[in-house]
Amino acid sequence: MNKRLPPFTSETELIAACRNNNRQAQQFLFQKMAGKMLSVVKRYITNTSEAEDTLMEGFVKVFSKLDQYQGGGSFEGWIRKIMVNEALMSIRKNKDRFPVDIDVAFDLAHPDETLMQLGLQEIEALIATLPTGYRTIFNLYAIEGYSHAEIADLLAISEGTSKSQLSRARALLQNQLITLQL
Amino acid sequence: MKNWNSVEEKWREQLQNKSEDIPEGLWSRLEERLEEKPTRRFPIYWAAAAMLLLALGLSWNWNTAPEEEAAEVTHVIEKTEVPLEKDETPVSEPLIVQNKTTESTLAKASLQPASDVAAPIASVIEESTKEEVVATVPVIEKREESPEIVTVRLDIDPIVEEDVKPTFTQQKRRKSLFGKIVGEIRQALDGEPVNWQKLKEGNPAFENRIHTVANTYVKTEENLKRTLQLQ
Numbered sequence: 001m002n003k004r005l006p007p008f009t010s011e012t013e014l015i016a017a018c019r020n021n022n023r024q025a026q027q028f029l030f031q032k033m034a035g036k037m038l039s040v041v042k043r044y045i046t047n048t049s050e051a052e053d054t055l056m057e058g059f060v061k062v063f064s065k066l067d068q069y070q071g072g073g074s075f076e077g078w079i080r081k082i083m084v085n086e087a088l089m090s091i092r093k094n095k096d097r098f099p100v101d102i103d104v105a106f107d108l109a110h111p112d113e114t115l116m117q118l119g120l121q122e123i124e125a126l127i128a129t130l131p132t133g134y135r136t137i138f139n140l141y142a143i144e145g146y147s148h149a150e151i152a153d154l155l156a157i158s159e160g161t162s163k164s165q166l167s168r169a170r171a172l173l174q175n176q177l178i179t180l181q182l
Numbered sequence: 183m184k185n186w187n188s189v190e191e192k193w194r195e196q197l198q199n200k201s202e203d204i205p206e207g208l209w210s211r212l213e214e215r216l217e218e219k220p221t222r223r224f225p226i227y228w229a230a231a232a233m234l235l236l237a238l239g240l241s242w243n244w245n246t247a248p249e250e251e252a253a254e255v256t257h258v259i260e261k262t263e264v265p266l267e268k269d270e271t272p273v274s275e276p277l278i279v280q281n282k283t284t285e286s287t288l289a290k291a292s293l294q295p296a297s298d299v300a301a302p303i304a305s306v307i308e309e310s311t312k313e314e315v316v317a318t319v320p321v322i323e324k325r326e327e328s329p330e331i332v333t334v335r336l337d338i339d340p341i342v343e344e345d346v347k348p349t350f351t352q353q354k355r356r357k358s359l360f361g362k363i364v365g366e367i368r369q370a371l372d373g374e375p376v377n378w379q380k381l382k383e384g385n386p387a388f389e390n391r392i393h394t395v396a397n398t399y400v401k402t403e404e405n406l407k408r409t410l411q412l413q
Contacts, residue, residue, distance in 0.1 A: 030212065031209070034208070035201035035203065036199070038202040038204060039201055052205065056211060056212050059212055060212070060216065111186050111189045116188075118193075119196075120197070123197065143190070170186055
């Protein structure tokens with residue numbers, strides 16, 4: 001990681017070099033994106049070593065599927081999607097079940113004002129307290145910005161389940177706020 | 183009063199650019215992973231190709247193709263030295279590859295009238311031990327168009343088509359499968375549990391036929407019982 005790498009003047013140039021299997025370019029892209037992507041993965045997988053393995057597998061996919069990137073949207077957004085998918089696959093592999101179908105939505109009161117005042121680390125700590133199923137849906141909807149239809153498709157659940165699980169996650173977050181005394 | 187959407191929007195903004203420290207050695211591990219990737223993929227393609235070939239082979243083996251029957255007839259022609267009995271006109275003959283020395287003799291024989299043809303053809307077949315029958319496809323195709331071609335086959339090969347037996351492996355395979363089915367049915371009649379899935383394994387075509395075979399067996403057994411009772 002201490003090796004000095006040749007700078008790539010543009011993202012297009014970097015992508016082209018990575019497509020040609022240029023190791024230096026790949027290392028440059030890894031160094032540029034890995035930190036952010038590890039943060040994404042860790043929101044889904046709390047175990048550090050598992051998160052790092054998932055990040056690695058995610059980058060293997062990024063490099064092998066780089067030809068599929070058309071350049072239409074943000075490159076970082078494209079990598080982020082791969083990482084999220086990889087994290088979901090890892091959760092499935094480890095037999096952490098996604099929520100079962102429950103279509104009863106919670107009537108949730110307005111969020112506590114304190115939630116708006118939380119710092120970065122506190123937000124992460126609070127989200128990390130959620131059980132895997134709730135955390136996954138909360139992350140997908142609230143942080144990544146997926147719609148309920150997209151979540152339903154990704155996790156093979158109904159849209160109703162996605163909505164109800166989000167309500168439960170929000171309720172739990174509010175409860176945890178009191179428990180953790182944030 | 184704030185709602186959840188505004189809370190989540192704020193959280194999203196904060197978390198969007200969050201970056202973690204990457205542990206030492208992670209790139210090296212990834213590099214190793216990138217190096218080994220092509221070598222691991224290669225056998226998967228080969229395995230897939232092998233599976234496909236196996237599946238095709240099994241389905242081909244199971245269904246008795248008309249080409250197989252034709253090949254069997256060809257085999258009989260190669261070996262036959264039986265004197266010809268009928269004197270019907272040969273219209274076409276099997277495609278024969280042979281030495282130049284015997285070629286002219288055969289050409290002559292095929293052009294001769296019906297009554298004179300039987301003996302020369304027989305003698306040609308007897309003397310040309312090196313000849314190979316390449317295909318009998320033209321014979322089969324012409325047979326469908328005119329009944330005369332059927333007589334040619336009878337001229338060359340006195341064995342009736344019903345007598346042409348399937349190859350040894352095919353016969354053996356069917357027998358063993360049938361034996362298994364009979365065994366399973368007997369087990370079922372005795373009230374013991376039967377694993378039908380085991381029988382279907384590796385035989386997709388068999389899945390559709392298993393019930394037909396089972397019904398045939400049961401009906402045959404019922405018929406036999408009825409016949410015995412009548413006697």
